[in-house]
Amino acid sequence: MDKRRALIWNYFNIQSNQSTHAKCNVSSCQQAIKRGQNPSSYSTTPLVNHLRSKHRNLFEQYEAALSQPGTSIVQNLPANQPSILSAFEDVRVWPHDNSKARKITRKVAEMIALDVQPISIVEDSGFKELLTTIEPRYCLPSRPYIRNEIDLLFTEVKTKMKELIAGEFISVTTDIWTSQVNNMCFLSLTCCFVNTDYVRKVLVLNTSPFPGTHSGVNIAEKLQNLVNDWEIPVGKIFFCVSDNASNMKNAITTFGVKWAGCSAHTIQLCVNDAITSQRVITDALKVCRKIIGHFSHSAQACEKLRQVQDQLGMSHKKLIQDVSVRWNSTLRMIERMIDQKAAVTLYSADNNVDQLSSNQWSILDKVVKILKPCEQFTLDVSADTSSLSLIVPGYSLLRSHLxxxxxxxxxxxFKASLIEALDKRFNYYTLDPYICLASFLDPRFKDKYISPVVLDQIKDILGETPDIEVITPEANSAPREQSSCNFWLAEEDVTPATPSTVSHLDSEISEYSSLPRSNMALKDPVCYWKSETRFPALKNWAKQVLSAPASSVRSERVFSTSGNVLSEKRNRLNSNFSEILVLLHDNLPLLK
Incomplete structure (x- = not known):
């Protein structure tokens, strides 16, 4: 396109509904000038002639522009006609430091962490083709470049996490796990706290490689190194929750933090004790496992079972094999056997397979009824909103229910052994004044399940001033949800009393204790204290004490993510980098 043809378009625009004509831009004219019959015959000469004859002053301006050697030939083109430079820009590949390219690269790094994808995905032809289709100008960087991007992302997330926990009283959970892929041991550390807005927060701090012996001294030293890295003073840690292993308890005591055993693990130990106490139950479970093993090793047997299910009008359901370290998997196995009793009995009769007697079926049915409330307790203490406040009341209500x-x-x-095991293993919870303090500060329970001796100890503890900044948010109503746990229904459905002014700690304790207890629809006691303004001293204690979870399930969930990261296809993944990927997977939403 020469200069003369380009500049004329400063004064004309192609008509959108009639491309053979160009419309004069002069507001007093607006005449449509024909520029040819078809695209091959289009010309700007009629437009120049119109300008010469109708708008002499604009024609002279046009001629003067032509005489200037520096005039660009690509300015002021029609809106629907791209310039040559912009056309080249549309197909030019972005460099990696381009702002738009960096934004996409960051999203790729986030996707790898959030979806537990291998970094090698950037070399997969399908993924490359997808990104090229979405944005042809983006060039997917190499694996080392993406690895560096993930490191930068981790630094940003870690800085944000340190800001969140700075100055807060926290509680932590910890556990040890061995990868089946590379046989390496890892120690997890998660923290739970209630922020100044009285919102419960849970962060994954570490899944750190832990070589050597798992003695209490070594574990304590490792925990100290981890909290030092996060700049967390030990004095700011209220409770450390772990399983009931003696080395973990000794380590946490040596570490200088109050220890609480995982209540979910405690239930596991109690149920195991009870199951092994009665021979008729263990015999029935052995038969169940033999029947399930028969189907696990034969595709033909599974097909015949499906045919029997069709014959009986039952849905296709596989039998469930239990796992020794998960008592609830034994419950699932029994429930599925009872659900498929008709199909299993008919199949066993026709195929010479071990069968459960009528008495054994009856025994298993009663075992389910006894274990069901234990399952409900386990689910409640494993929830993200659970706190230590659930343990003592939960034990008392569970025992009463049984x-x-x-x-x-x-x-x-079996039932007597279960109750005996509960009494033996939960006794120390009922005697720990700090665990009972959590129950006291839970408006659903208060002092109902606390002995007078421990209650006096709690009042002495409350006389100490917690090092927490008093921030009183605006009052609002606490959310209510329907409880799913039957044995909790022994608690009364009550209504809060009218607010009043309280000034001294003794008066706060007295008035707080005299108020009706909240009902079990209140899932998280922190919600109550968020809107509470009558008891500032108790409110500060609640912020600290109710942060402690009732179980170490959070640490176990972290290792589930670790198992997905350290897979068979990535068995040579660096352990430190695997920790980065796990932490990003769980904590990346903090940047949103």
Missing amino acids: LNLGDDHGVQT
């Missing part, structure tokens, strides 16, 4: 459970003929020994 004692009042009728129709235990044939499983009396």
Whole structure:
């Protein structure tokens, strides 16, 4: 396109509804000038002639512009006609430091962390083709470049996490896990706290490689190194929750932090004790496992079972094999066997497979009724909103529920052993004043399940001033949800009393204790204290004490992510980098 043809378009625009004509831009004219019959015959000469004859002053301006050697030939083109430079820009590949390219690269790094994808995905032809289709100008960087981007992302997330926990009282959970892929041991550390807005927060701090012996001294030293890296003073850690292993308890005591055993793990130990106490139950479980093993090793047997299910009008459901370290998997196995009783019995009769007797079926049915409330307790203490406040009331209510459970003929020994195990293993919870303090500060329970001796100890503890800044948010109503746990329904449905002014700690304790307890629809006691303005001293204690979780399930969930990161396809992944990927997977939403 020469200069003369380009500049004329300063004064004309092609008509959108009639491309053979160009419209004069002069507001008093607006005449449509024909520029040819078809694209091959289009010319700007009629436009120049119109300008010469109708708008002499604009024509002279046009001629003067032509005489200037520096005039660009690509300015003021029609809106629907791209310039040559912009056309080249549309197909030119962006360099990696381009702002738009960096934004996409960051999203790729986030996707790898959030979706537990291997970095090698950047070399996969399908992924490359997808990004090229979405944005042809973007060039996917190499694996080392993406690795560096993930490191930068981790630095940003870690800085944000340090800002969140700075100055807060926290509670932590920890556990040890061995990868089946590379046989390396890892120690997890998660923290839980209630922020100044009285919102519960949970962060994953570490899944750190842990070589050497797992002695209490080594674990304590490792924990100290980890909290030092996060700049967390030990004095700011209220509770450390772990499993009930003696080395973990000794390590946390040596570490200088109050220890609480995982209540979910405690239930596991109690149920194991009870199951092994009665021979008729262990025998019935052995038969169940033999039946399930028969189907696990034969595709033909599974197909015949499906045919029997079709014959009986039942849905296709596989039998469930239990896992020794998960008592609830045994419960799932029994429930599925009972659900498929008709199909299993008919199949066993026709195929010479071990069968459960009618008495064993009856025993298993009663075992389910006894274990169901234990499952409910486990689910509640494993929830993200759970706190230590659930343990003592939960134990008391569970024990009462089991004692009042009728129709235990044939499983009396099992039930008695379960209650005995609960009494033995949960006793220390009921005697720990700090754990009971959490229950006292839970408006659903208060002092109902606390002995007078421990209650006096709690009042002495409350006389100490917690090092927490008093921030009183605006009052609002606490959210209410329907409880899913049957044995909690022994708690009364009550209504809060009218607010009043309280000035001294003794008066706060007295008035708080005298108020009706909240009902179990309140899932998180922190919600109550967020809107509470009558008891500032108790509110500060609640912020610290209710941060402690009732179980170490959070650490176990972290290792589930670690198992996905350290997979068979990535068995040579650096352990430190795998920790970065796990932490980003769980904490990256903090940047949103």
